[in-house]
Amino acid sequence: MGPGLYLHIPFCQHHCGYCNFAVMTGADDAFRTRYIAALKMDLSAVAAGGPRAVAPPGADVAPEWPTFTSVFVGGGTPTLLAPSDLAGLLRHAREALPVADDAEVTSEANPDGLTADGLSALVDAGLTRLSIGAQSFAPGVLSFLDRRHDREAPLRAVAAARAAGVAQVSLDLIYGAPAETARDWAASLRTALAARPDHVSAYALTLEANTPYAARVRGGAQAAPDDDVAAERMAVAGEVLGAAGLERYETSNWARPGARCRHNLTYWGGGDYLGVGAGAHGHWQGRRWWSTRPPARYADAALAGGSTTAGSEILDDATRRVERLMLGLRLVGGVDRAAVDPVDETALRDLVSAGLLDEDPDRLVLTAAGRPLADGVTLRLLPG
């Protein structure tokens, strides 16, 4: 699997309470245009610098870019851009970097305002995959989550995507909101499945600091999610999605055979990817870096031809093993011991005997019982 390219579009119509991604609301057309120009310029500059400029200094890296096998446009809400602008961006990526003909090209999308025509323009520009944020099909949950679309919107979006010829459609769902009942969740899953998605991401509502939701929880206006409830919902998701022929391949991700998200697998497998855009993260051969997060500052820096990098780190071997363990355990196939050893052997024995890890001398693989406890398992396996 080759490297991936991530492009960040920070614009949103409205800021959902739970969300702490690098987003902005209220951008006008002029700023959007400016931002896209900046993003393209930055991408060209990164591309021109070659892989040695993003790898750790002195690393043994070929001077030419390898072929990219995935592009992911995330947000924010990329589909808030005019289809022609987004299509232009996809084309620009192919001009700047060697992107494989059969690359997976994803865009995130909000359910509202998607049309078959607009999406066709994106398919013409190479889009192969659309990831739609449905979140829930229960009105009470949507309103708790502070979502502004109605429960039918995601279904219309899927239909538009199919009509436009998007090869793969994915739906994002969020479970565990305090307003959600067990029946709500089961119904949401069934409704999502009725749309025949190729892929489903089911996330547990996570209370993130510095979000409107966190402020409401502190003020007592909304309840925090409960881990026991989330565990139950996660189990139900596993059963219902599995029964519908979707295979789980990561803690929160299910796909029909052949429809796993290549781009995300690159993240979880410790692979290389470029991240371009406000607050975007990249990784190349053991160096991680991230861009300036405020969109206006990012755009200014990029257009001035300056550095858009806000920070970076070089991972030593031990840290790379920690990351491989942390990410690899989340994959249903687990992780090769050779990539993560040494681990705490006593903890490993305890975890195996408690039925949280499979008994396998060569790989670390969570059992079904261990899956929702991946973070604690990781913590205990860490050496020292």
Next chain:
Amino acid sequence: MTYPAERIRNFAIIAHVDHGKSTLADRMLQVTKLTDDRTMRAQYLDRMDIERERGITIKAQAVRMPYPAVDGQEYLLNLIDTPGHVDFSYEVSRAMNACEGAVLLVDAAQGMEAQTIANLYVAIEAGLEVIPVLNKIDLPAARPEQIAEEIAALLGGDPTDILKVSAKTGAGVVAVLERIVERVPPPVGDADAPARGLIFDSVYDAYRGVITYMRVVDGRFVHGMDVRLMATGFHNEISELAVISPEPMPIDALGPGEVGYFTAAIKEVDHARVGDTVTDHGNPAAHPLPGYREPTPMVFSGLYPVDSDDFPDLREALERLRLNDASFTFEPETSVALGFGFRCGFLGLLHMEIISERLDREFDIPLVTTAPNVAYEVHLEPRMVAPNQPPVLAVSNPADLPPPNRIDHILEPVVEAMLLCPSTYVGAVMQLCEQRRGDLRKMEYITEERVELHYELPLAEIIFDFFDKLKSSTRGYASLDYEPAGLRRGDLVKVDILLNADPVDAFSTIVHRDKSYEYGRAMVGRLRELIPRQMFDVPIQAAIGSKIIARETVKARRKDVIAKCYGGDVTRKRKLLERQKEGKKRMKSVGTVEIPQEAFVAALSVGGGD
């Protein structure tokens, strides 16, 4: 100058906290011209910060006041201050033994309290002439006639004979001094016998070594004399001999009846213990003065550094504290749950609090303190005792108690408690004492309204919250004093707390069998609240021997994974993991169970309470 014995008067002031002892002492210094208004600072005698904050006297001090009496003669009055808390009753008795008289100072608005009466009994036992004085007669709430009746009922004598003063305004203070001269007998001692002095206090000083306060009984102590401390055998030359008047004043010699202090390059107060006898090493006395007792700790607790790296620092701090407080003991011990620490012995709960506070204040070492307990005498089952094994064990750490089948019986320390309360609260006081396994020994109406109750109570029952309970059930009107009264057989059991079937030694407690279920249930319930959920179910059990008496379960955590879209920001997720790893290091592990330090502290801080 040395005074002839017939013109020396040594006296103490017995008073309850806030009844005006310090104010009266200051006033006496003023009257005897030792201080003027300008230099007078409030509460001349009390010195330690902690004492000042808590309004109690821990350490005795002595001040020497030359007083020109109405009869035209100059007398030497030595005021020997005494500690004001039951934990220090031995120190009180030693200070009293250095006197011939005592002023019984009673707040004319408050009346007498149990502690005052207890100290009064000590004074009477020591054969002191007691001079009752009513203070604060300037207060509108003063009831001098009524309180004088109460005092006369206790002491005998004519209520109208009792002096009435206001330490605040100074009214009546001269009359008190006159009465001391008139009634307190002069000291008697043999000026030609080998020198003997009674140590009633010793204070550590970083520069001069230990400052030893003594009352000379026989002979003469002179500067440069090689003195010996008879109980410890330590001897050295006196490098400084002085009196306090009210600032230290060097003096060449001290004769019979005189009071002062010396230094002799003594490195720790343990060498110059309160109650010990000082003598002339070159010409020693044949016998020490009677009444010396080794300091015996009554209350024990384990002190553990929160951070195990602090263990050497804790040892050093305890050693430093012991330099100036010989009455507390410590021994290293290990706990499976808490690691390396010390089992410390204290005179009482207040003493324990003072030491912990000083550790915190002066050394800044975060500590986990196990619930306080008393020391038990455990008589083993004769058939279970190996030939070369002692049949009786002293147990000061509950975790060390042998299993029930090896025990024949257990003796626990008891105290003779004196409780004083208005007659309307007798019922409440009795109820409390019965709950705490008390035995009523005596009940006496001092007057119509005031009752004196004597109970024998297990020490273990009063070291936790007895005093608070007593105060709350009598609206603060009852007062308490107690003294050790030996050992008594008790139907006692050890309650162990098990986490995931592993006993946690730090939580083991010895309680009366009748209270064991209640205790077990309470502790298990509390721990269930405090222990965070783990990867596995954690059963929490209370057990006596192998019998489980209470059980709760901390249910296994069911989800901890962050199941959210993270995108390419792996750094953030890894940083979170690293922080959790740091947090895990601060956990104490008991078997596979991880307990945050704070949970331990919280569970122990209420240990033994209701």
